[in-house]
Amino acid sequence: MLALPLNPAWGFEEEGYDLWLRYRPLEGPPREKVEARAKAIVVPKNPSLTILAAVAELHRGLSGLVGRAPVLAGEVEEGAVVLATPASMPAIKSLKLPLAGLGAEGYLVRATKLDGHKVTLIAANSDVGLLYGTFAWLRAVRTGANLEKLDEQSAPKVHLRMLNHWDNLDRTVERGYAGESIWDWWTLPEVKDQRYVDYARATASLGINGTVLNNVNARIEIVTAPWIAKVKAVAEVLRPYGIKVYLAVRWSTPVELGDLKTADPLDPKVLAWWKERAEAIYAAIPDFGGFLVKANSEGQPGPQDYERSHADGANMLAKALAPHGGLVLWRAFVYSAHDTEDRHKQAYTEFKALDGKFAKNVIVQVKNGAIDFQPREPFHPLFGAVPKTPLFMEFQITKEYLGFATHLAYLGPMYEEVLQDDTHQGGKGTTVAKVIDGRAHGYKITGVAAVANTGSHRTWCGSHFDQANWYAFGRMAWDPEASSEAIAREWIEQTFSTDPRVVKAILAIMMESREAVVDYMTPLGLHHVMATGHHYGPGPWVSNLKRPEWNPVYYHQADKNGIGFDRTASGSNAASQYAPALAKRFSDPKTTPEKYLLWFHHLPWDYKMPSGRTLWEELIKRYDRGVDAVTGFRARWDKLKDDIDVRRHREVATFLAIQEREAQWWRDASIAYFASVSKRPLPKGTIPPPLSLDEYKSLSFPYAPGRGLPPRPYY
């Protein structure tokens, strides 16, 4: 019988659904140590739903880990896990715990004695802190911490840690590569799917405390009564897990619903309309978080349609939400349909001028870079530049430009690179992390958001390794100073194996993976050279799109003389938007970091690189290096065959095969194209692309995933 759990007939083939909350049986001494520490659970009297969620997680976790769910004990006993706040158990005050510094969400987990009994104490100032502490203890258990000496405390450095779902009301997901939306709007509000609970568990286990349920390209129905009822049902599932619900709204909703003739933010009728909507929402969802708005961006309506500013628009909505404590998250991802200025510069220009003009409950949400979630971008120049405007960071977890779900690319290092970059605003050492967590400018509200990669695929994220990106984002939102490598390690230990050899091997692949994508897609600061619309595969030749800044040729500017976007004073001068120290550095190719070279400079093909190679040679070298890296990942993964369960090993291996083929395609098509414009022969030793440029150009993918909704419902 004991052998059975591994038999596929029992459904024990690992599908990845459990994410990092994978409570597989421990064996031997580790099991005994946990058993000794999990004999009972003590919780506050009259436990809240949040406490019950913590208990359920302990039951689930320990049933899996040691095969036995501990009993709920009325009093502290030997070997218990004790969840306590100073209010629920005044006795813990005698321990002089450093709870004051933990705030409303922090926690402390300590192996200690209570009433003479050896216990594990999880203490916090609130129930959600206890829930976070519970997840922390379960994480400690599974990452091999010494449970006898446990003494961990942690508090989030950022107030709001949010997922943004670009999920449409028909269940498609814009830039989603993991199947349909997890929100089955059609069967809501009646059906509260088990998946919503599991989403809440995973999300809360990372300390994420907010989620925007719908796409920023929002539809008008979301604020109508039937949809508020659906959102309410989701909010009820998420609430015990400390997760507030937010909605993306469409600026023109009052007009499109037929209620008003205008959406002018300065028209009192417009404010009145939104006040009434806010009241309806808060009547259903008293802790509703607020609105996320994409306005006057990529065809979305906005206040500028009425010749009003972003501040006018945001402040009007803020006024509607303020009585209820709601926030307006106003996105800075804007560029004008008429402005011919370098798109890199537009958001900065617009929002810099508005610094200090936003209401108190408005936050401006800024993508990590000034273009659009590229494999690599310098940080957005707004960070550090608007001390009177609280900025949220907007990362992208879903890999719109990094190979969809089929490419292995661990994004932790990318997030870390951005967060640790020094804005030099107000002097050296003002990192983006310090801007975001409020240390730089004393923001009253701080936050980090990311576009989610979740869907109804059995792995949640479309692939096993994309789970690590959700995980890494959550952990870095809690602590923007965290190490992406340490995070990857603990993720591997919880998800795949605690065997140090296996951890080391997987960790190495993960830490190298994003750089490989940069190499085979956008080396040396190239950007936005992807195919049109779906962004799948190479499209450096694309030049037929209506607006210049939609075309890859606009971004790489390659011709027979050279390549790269001149953003110095001789070009768009976007470099000047950075602090003087950086602006100076970016103005000279010699001092510009190589990784941003072609982002800031247009250089001749024969430009001499530090390596001694010409730029043309170096470019090809990078493409080759990217492909070689993936070939290496495949070989290294294959060696882990006996260390990973069969199904997950096979699935990752298959995706790596796809990635290798596509990396090669990126390399070949890019070289074919740049050779055609540079009119240069391939450097000696270069393997020529197997197809003609026309053949690469002819490939089309009309059914690529990640599409948005068409402009109107079909019926």
Next chain:
Amino acid sequence: MLALPLNPAWGFEEEGYDLWLRYRPLEGPPREKVEARAKAIVVPKNPSLTILAAVAELHRGLSGLVGRAPVLAGEVEEGAVVLATPASMPAIKSLKLPLAGLGAEGYLVRATKLDGHKVTLIAANSDVGLLYGTFAWLRAVRTGANLEKLDEQSAPKVHLRMLNHWDNLDRTVERGYAGESIWDWWTLPEVKDQRYVDYARATASLGINGTVLNNVNARIEIVTAPWIAKVKAVAEVLRPYGIKVYLAVRWSTPVELGDLKTADPLDPKVLAWWKERAEAIYAAIPDFGGFLVKANSEGQPGPQDYERSHADGANMLAKALAPHGGLVLWRAFVYSAHDTEDRHKQAYTEFKALDGKFAKNVIVQVKNGAIDFQPREPFHPLFGAVPKTPLFMEFQITKEYLGFATHLAYLGPMYEEVLQDDTHQGGKGTTVAKVIDGRAHGYKITGVAAVANTGSHRTWCGSHFDQANWYAFGRMAWDPEASSEAIAREWIEQTFSTDPRVVKAILAIMMESREAVVDYMTPLGLHHVMATGHHYGPGPWVSNLKRPEWNPVYYHQADKNGIGFDRTASGSNAASQYAPALAKRFSDPKTTPEKYLLWFHHLPWDYKMPSGRTLWEELIKRYDRGVDAVTGFRARWDKLKDDIDVRRHREVATFLAIQEREAQWWRDASIAYFASVSKRPLPKGTIPPPLSLDEYKSLSFPYAPGRGLPPRPYY
């Protein structure tokens, strides 16, 4: 440890993914009896992939049922399951088994002695017969058959038993209510998802031997090289399970791909083009089944665009496929964009005239009724009327017009009703089943197809009970004379419980369920009164669609004088398309079965029904009866709470709550509308609809599931 498998932490909460192949542990004597009969497996030497699939199923099934996978034995031994053909084990000839009558796909399962050993012999003339026999034995085990006396033989009565997937290349599913397509085209051909294997297992367990992978509203890419490679990968997974792959093709493909200027079927270049495509497909998939074609129907292109007939079109494709043994399945669901004739009559008129004009490898596929998969329709008048044209039956498993996945409606009785209807063609007793299985006209090729209800939802079908419709279709395709009640019983025993009390309770709900839907949606022969496009909910008032026959008002013809579609001689005379005996019966409301009354007759509201009530009173009675039935299902299901696992019980209960609410809505909105046109007061005692007619009319559902692709890819 033994208690663990029921702990949710282990993922043992039942999700319904296992379908009817749910091998839960047996206990006590039943378990011992199976163990005694499953000590070893004996299979032919050098087993084919099909035999290995049978072995894998025995391993899976017995591991689940008795906790132990039997060993593969080299020789017959006591308690073995022996899989043998006369070729693989000549010794079985001495048993004088009735194998000759079983054909290429039949099987025999018998408890017998071989070499002096008690064994279970599964015998057949082919490996796929052995696979079917294996599933039959596992079914017998789980439905409580006496394994000591087992002696079952069965052969399919129909050659081709097919699923039609209306699955688009972007993974949406037209009329799909179970999430995305199971075919993840994007990651094919590399990723051969485990779900494809499980689909093959479920499908083969019913004896289904063909599947059309893509939507009849087909896209041109499907016959291009990259897609043929994807189809090949799926075919490789399905092949060992005896399932052939077919594709739906778009008539205008050669033109739209830019290869030809015409798709005229009599142009030799067009034939040459399709021959070349057929060769490319057969080079990749040697056992490819053929093409399914929707032509000149609902806006699809077809041979009539070139003033050629359906026969011209079908025969041209048939010529391209004939050298490879491929078939053309030509759909009879056609109605002209210009013909004002009753849509009920058009397919009959068109195809009756073509009887005998089709090539040998053409089959005409006819929907069960002349309109469109309504909750109830009389059988299509083509059945029995074209003795020289092989007809396939086309049922719909997905519930486009029967409440999507959220309404419980067991369709077995609907299939049975159609199959057992007497066409009276060539005399009494010529049932539709006899037409379909070839007994009536001696068709050389016989078949039954159905539009699938599968998707990536964890239940496969969008709900637990919709699995029964897939099951029932498969079992009735194998044997069109099978009893839908017996099928439901064995499905329940395999899926929910073998407790006779529980079986009886569930069976009663299932057997009443479709009639309830008819009552609350389309009582007394009403039809096509659903809302526009998505067909979700009532829309009897709809009159604004471009073509008259798209509008519900066209189908019910209700006004202040009466209601119903006159299809007698005083009306469209569609009744005359049936055999004289039936035509006569349908010409008089007194002899017309009440269930078809308003299908064939326009009658005054005061028409006296056999019940003594007026038609108006009777109509309302039926709506109320439908709602009451669902209310009853809820109460009866609630009583089964302790008999069904928690999750599935809860999920069914929630869907029944939705169904009750929507049944009430159907009843209320229909009564509100018909009262408004009949200008009649509600009969005494009728509860008035709670909303005004305008309020019912104002409801809109722009994000209803089951949409097709928009006319063009988005990018």
